[in-house]
Amino acid sequence: MSLEKQDDFDHRTWLKRKDLTPIETVFLTALIYIDKRLRIVDYLELLEDAYYKVNLQMPKSHTEQYDLDNKFWYWYPLYSLGFFSVLAYIVAAVSGALLGFYYSPSAAGDPTVAYQSVKMIMQDVQFGYALRSIHRWAAQIMMAAVFLHMLRVYFTGSYKEPRELNWLLGIILISLSMVFGYTGYLLPWNQLAFWAGQIGVEMALATPIVGEWGAQLLFGGFTLGQATLVRMYILHVFILPFVVTALIALHVGIVWVQGIAEPH
C-alpha cells in the first residue's frame, strides 16, 4: 500500500484548472480546508433548506388566485397596528428593564419600601421621572394599539379560515397584556394599587371552586401584603415578559407563514 495519498477528488488540481480571481481562490481554498475537517457542506445544506422554508409563502395569495388587480385598499394603513403593538411593547420592555435596576418589591415600612423606591426613581434618579413616564405611556399605547389592531382584524374579516388559531392566540395575548398591565399597576403600592389589588382578590374569591386556590396562587393569600407584592413583581418582571414575548413571536411567525389576509 502506497503512503502517497490517493485522492479521488483532487480539489487542488481542480482549482488550478479553473480560472479564478484571487478572491475566489481564497474563498474556495478556505471552504475546502474547513470542509475537509468539519464537513460543513452538510450544515450549509441544512441552512439553505431552512432558508427556503423560512421564505415559504402560501402558494398563491388571494389577489392572485382570483386575479384581482386592485391591490391597494384604503384599510391598509390600519394593518400597521400590529406592528405598532410590537414597537410599543419593545419600548416598554427596555424602559422596564431599566426601571428594574431601582425598584425594590418590599411592603415593609410605612410608607413601604416599594413606594419609596418609586418615589426615589421619580425624584433622585437621573432621568428616572422620564423613564417611569415612558414605561407607563408605552404600556398604555401598546394596549390602545392592541385594541385597535383587534378591531381592524375584526372588520377586515381576517380571523377567518385559516387564521382562527391566530385569533385565539390574539385573545390569549390581549388577556395576558392586561394582566401585565394590572400587575404593573400594583407595583408602586400606592392607594390605587392597593385597592385595585383588593378588588382583584375579591373577584378571585368570588369564583367558585378554583377561587380560593387562585387567590392563594396569584395574590399569596386573602389579604394584601408582602406576599402579594412579590407575586405581582415576579409575574410582571419574570414570568409575563418571557411568556408574552414568546407568544408574540409565535403570533407574528404564524402571520409570516400564512401571509396577511387580503381583501377582495
Next chain:
Amino acid sequence: MSDTDDTNETRTDGGEPATDGGETGIVAPDDETPTWQERKTRKSGLSQLTYEYFERARREDQELREESDYVERDVLGFPTWPHEIIRNGAISLFFVGMILLISAALPPSLELPANPSSTPSIILPDWYLYWSFGLLKLNPLNPGLAVLDGSKLISDQLYGVLANVVVVGAVAFLPFLNKGSARRPVEQPFWAAIGAGGAFFAITIAAIAVQNLIPLPLALQLNIAFIGPVVLGVMTYALLKTLREGYMYGLNRRYYMLRPPK
C-alpha cells in the same frame, strides 16, 4: 466561476417530482435511503396516514406553486433595501418619538401610599380594564328569584366574573361563528353591525365602571350602556344595507363573477 466541467448531476429519486422530502436530508439519498413513499408503505395505521397526508400536502403546494405566476411576475414588491427598510424605519422612529413626546408632555403622578384603613371614593384600574370593571358592576341586573324569596341565585361578584367570562368567550369563539370568505363590512352588514355595537359597548360598559362620576341615575346609565350599542348596531346595519348595492356594483365585479355570493 462559470466553469461547470466537473459537475455531474445525479438524479437520485427516479425522476418523480421531488415532493417526498427525500432530497433534504444530510446524507445524499442512495438506494438504501427510504423515500417518504417507501417509509409510508412500511408504516401502518396513523403513521402511514400521516405520511400519506404529508405527501399530498406537499404535492398540492408544489402544483399550486408551479401554476402560480407569483415568483415570475414583473413587480414582486419594493426591494427590502433601501425602500422597505427606510420607510419602515421612518414610521417606527416616528411612532417611538411620539411615545417619548407624550411621556415628556404628560408625566404620571404618584398617588398617596397604600393605606388599608381608608378606602378611596374612586377605585379604578387603568383605562383598558374599565370594560372588565364595568362588567363586574352589573349587580343591579343580577336577578332575584321569586322562588328564593327574592334572594339571588349567584352572588353579585360571581355574576360580574361570569359576565367577563361570557364576553371574552364570545369574542374568542367568533371565527367559529362567522365563517366564509367575505372580508369587507359591506359584504356582511350583520357582522359589521355586531362589531360596531360591540366596540361601542366596550365604551359604554366602561362608563358603568365610573358610574359614581356620572351625574345620571344608575338605571338610566345602565339603559344607555345596553341600548346605545344596539341602536348603533341597527344604524350600522341600515347604513350598510343602503350603501351595499351601489358600493358593491363599483367594487369589484370580477369578484362576483369568480365567486358568486352564496
